[in-house]
Amino acid sequence: MVAVLLVLLGGALTFRQLAFNQQQHQLRSVVEVIDGQLSVQPETPEFAQWLPNWLRAHNIQVLEVANRGGVIYTFRELNYTGNSNNLIPYRYPLAAHPDFFIQIWVEQPFKQLTYEPEAMLGIGGGVLIVALGLIAVFRWLKSIMYGAELLQTRGNQILAGRLRDVQQGSGKEWPNAASKAIEQLITQLIEARQERSRFDCIIRNNAFVDELTQLSNRTHFLNQLEAEIGDADAHTGAVLLVYLRGMDDVNYQYARNEGDAILQQSSEALKQYTRRNIDVNLARYSGDAFALLMPLSTLDEAEDTAAGILKLLERIPLPEVAEADDFFYIGIAGYEYGDNAQLVIEQAEDALRVAQMQRHNGWYAIPRELSSTQTGKGSVRWRTLLQHVLSNEALHYYQQEVFDEDGRVCYKELLARITDYQGEVINAGVFLPWAEKSGLQADFDQHALKFAMQQVKYSRQPISINLNIATVIKQSVMRDLLQWVFSVPFKECQKLVLEFPETQLSQLNDTEMLRLKALNKKGIKLAVERAGQRVVSTQYISELKLEYLKLHTSLVRDIQVRQVNQLAVSSLVASCAGRVQVMAVGVERNEEWRVLQRLGVHHAQGFLFSKPEPI
Structure with a gap:
C-alpha cells in the first residue's frame, strides 16, 4: 500500500512538473515572437492590435515589456475575475534586445481542470x-x-x-x-548423542569395570585409593580386601560356571551392604578377591563393616566341595593423608594372610594409630558439633580460583570450613558426610547458597558452590532461588555457578531435570563435579545446558603415566565437545597439566595454580 501511494504521489508530482514545463515552453515561444516583432515593427499600431488577442489565446493575464527606463508596454486582461495575487510570475530577458525584459503573470496549470465523475x-x-x-x-x-x-x-x-x-x-x-x-x-x-553416551559408557566400562560383576576393576580401585590418600580433606580411611579362599577348588571341581555364580552372589551381597553408604567404593580386586575403600572411616568402623559383610557372605549357598567355615576372609588396613597407596595395599594383603592363618571365616586389621582427630568422633558428637555450628553461624568459607589455559580466572569456588571445640579447622570433605548422616545436609547447603548469592553481588568473577542436588530441587529452595533471580540484574544471576556430583545428576528424573532447566533459563549456570568417579551414563550432558564438567581427581592424578585414565578423559572430552567446558580438578604437577591440555582439557583447578584462601 505504501508503495502504491508513493507511485501515485510520484506520478502526480511528475505530471505537475511536466505541466509547468509545458507552460514555460509556451511562454518562451511568446517571448521569442515579441522579441522578433520589436525588431520589425516597434511602436506601430499593428503591434498593439494583434498582440492582445494572441496573449489571450495563451491565457496570459498580465504582460509588461520594460527596460531600465520603465515599462514601455503593458497588457492586462480586463475580463479576468480571479485573484491576481494567485498568478504565477515569470521574467524573461530578450535575446535580441538585451536592455529589455518581459514579465508575465499566468494562472497555474490545471486551474480550469474539472473532475468528471x-x-x-x-x-x-x-x-x-x-x-x-x-x-x-x-x-x-x-x-x-x-x-x-x-x-x-x-x-x-x-x-x-x-x-x-x-x-x-x-x-x-x-x-x-x-x-x-x-x-x-x-x-x-x-x-x-545417545549413541555417543552409550559408547562413552562402553569405553569406561572396558577401562574401569569388571565384566562379570559390573564392579570397578583393580585399575579403577587403585585410582580411587591414590586420589583419596592425596586428598587433604580425606584425612583417614580404611581398605578392606575380601578373599574367597575356596574358589580354586570350586572352579576345578565344577568348572567356571559355578565359580562365576558364587562371585556374582558375593558381589551382590557386598553391593547390598554398601548401598547405604554411597561414599564406599567397591571393586573386584582380582579373580577371587574384592576390595572396599572406606573414606573418612576408622579401623573400628572398618571392623564393624567387616563383621556385617561376613554375615551376609556366609549366607551364600556353597557347593559341597567348598568348606563353608574356611571360605571368606577379610584383611583391613587403615590409611591417612600422605600415605603410599601401594604400601596400604600390601598392609591389607598382610592382614588378609593373618586372617587366613586362623583357618576360620574372619577378619584381621593391621593395628595402627591414625593421626587424625577429626575422623571417628562418633555420630552423637558430630551432630552436636554441627548443630552448634549452625546455631552460632560458625560456618566460614575459603575460596579457590579456577583458571583457563591462558592463565585467566574463570570463576572462584567457595569451600566451606568449620572449627571444632579444640580450634581445629575441618574441611567440608570431612564434616559434610556426617551432616548428611545427621540430617543436616540441607541446612548447610542452604547456608552456603545464601552466602554465594551475597558474594556474587560484590565479585567480579563468577562464584561457584558445591551443593547436594536433593536440596536445590526442593520447592522451598527453588522458590527462594527464583525470587532472588527476579530481584537482581540478569548479569548478577550469570555469576552464580551451582555444582552437583555426577552420580546425583545421572539419577534425576524428568521432573527434577525440568527444575534445573528452569534455573538455567534464568541465567544461573550449572556444573557437574566428580565426573568419572563412577561409570555412569553421560546422557545428562545432552539433557542439561552445563557450563563445566569437572573431572574427578582419580582421573587426573599421574595421568601422564596412566594410559587407561587418558582413554577415559578423551572419551569424556569427546562427549562434551562443543557443549561443555571440561575442567581438571586436583592438578598438582606440570606433567599432568601438559597431558590434560593435549587431551583437550583447557581449564584446571589445583595447587599447581592456586590454594584455597579464607574470605
Whole structure:
C-alpha cells in the first residue's frame, strides 16, 4: 500500500512538473515572437492590435515589456475575475534586445481542470483493485514470512542447545522441506548423542569395570585409593580386601560356571551392604578377591563393616566341595593423608594372610594409630558439633580460583570450613558426610547458597558452590532461588555457578531435570563435579545446558603415566565437545597439566595454580 501511494504521489508530482514545463515552453515561444516583432515593427499600431488577442489565446493575464527606463508596454486582461495575487510570475530577458525584459503573470496549470465523475470512478476503481491486490499479496507474504519466522525461532533454540524442546516443528514452518530436514537432522543428532553416551559408557566400562560383576576393576580401585590418600580433606580411611579362599577348588571341581555364580552372589551381597553408604567404593580386586575403600572411616568402623559383610557372605549357598567355615576372609588396613597407596595395599594383603592363618571365616586389621582427630568422633558428637555450628553461624568459607589455559580466572569456588571445640579447622570433605548422616545436609547447603548469592553481588568473577542436588530441587529452595533471580540484574544471576556430583545428576528424573532447566533459563549456570568417579551414563550432558564438567581427581592424578585414565578423559572430552567446558580438578604437577591440555582439557583447578584462601 505504501508503495502504491508513493507511485501515485510520484506520478502526480511528475505530471505537475511536466505541466509547468509545458507552460514555460509556451511562454518562451511568446517571448521569442515579441522579441522578433520589436525588431520589425516597434511602436506601430499593428503591434498593439494583434498582440492582445494572441496573449489571450495563451491565457496570459498580465504582460509588461520594460527596460531600465520603465515599462514601455503593458497588457492586462480586463475580463479576468480571479485573484491576481494567485498568478504565477515569470521574467524573461530578450535575446535580441538585451536592455529589455518581459514579465508575465499566468494562472497555474490545471486551474480550469474539472473532475468528471466517470473519470474519477475509473481511477478510484483502479486504485481499489490495486489496493485489494496489495492486501492479498501482503497477507500471502505475511503467512509465508510467519513460517520463516517460526523456522528462524526454531533455529535460534537449536543454537541455544535446546534440541529436545524443538525436535518436532510446527506445520506452519516454511520452507516445508527445510523444516522436515531440520526435524530429521535433530532426530539423528539426538540418537547420535545417545549413541555417543552409550559408547562413552562402553569405553569406561572396558577401562574401569569388571565384566562379570559390573564392579570397578583393580585399575579403577587403585585410582580411587591414590586420589583419596592425596586428598587433604580425606584425612583417614580404611581398605578392606575380601578373599574367597575356596574358589580354586570350586572352579576345578565344577568348572567356571559355578565359580562365576558364587562371585556374582558375593558381589551382590557386598553391593547390598554398601548401598547405604554411597561414599564406599567397591571393586573386584582380582579373580577371587574384592576390595572396599572406606573414606573418612576408622579401623573400628572398618571392623564393624567387616563383621556385617561376613554375615551376609556366609549366607551364600556353597557347593559341597567348598568348606563353608574356611571360605571368606577379610584383611583391613587403615590409611591417612600422605600415605603410599601401594604400601596400604600390601598392609591389607598382610592382614588378609593373618586372617587366613586362623583357618576360620574372619577378619584381621593391621593395628595402627591414625593421626587424625577429626575422623571417628562418633555420630552423637558430630551432630552436636554441627548443630552448634549452625546455631552460632560458625560456618566460614575459603575460596579457590579456577583458571583457563591462558592463565585467566574463570570463576572462584567457595569451600566451606568449620572449627571444632579444640580450634581445629575441618574441611567440608570431612564434616559434610556426617551432616548428611545427621540430617543436616540441607541446612548447610542452604547456608552456603545464601552466602554465594551475597558474594556474587560484590565479585567480579563468577562464584561457584558445591551443593547436594536433593536440596536445590526442593520447592522451598527453588522458590527462594527464583525470587532472588527476579530481584537482581540478569548479569548478577550469570555469576552464580551451582555444582552437583555426577552420580546425583545421572539419577534425576524428568521432573527434577525440568527444575534445573528452569534455573538455567534464568541465567544461573550449572556444573557437574566428580565426573568419572563412577561409570555412569553421560546422557545428562545432552539433557542439561552445563557450563563445566569437572573431572574427578582419580582421573587426573599421574595421568601422564596412566594410559587407561587418558582413554577415559578423551572419551569424556569427546562427549562434551562443543557443549561443555571440561575442567581438571586436583592438578598438582606440570606433567599432568601438559597431558590434560593435549587431551583437550583447557581449564584446571589445583595447587599447581592456586590454594584455597579464607574470605
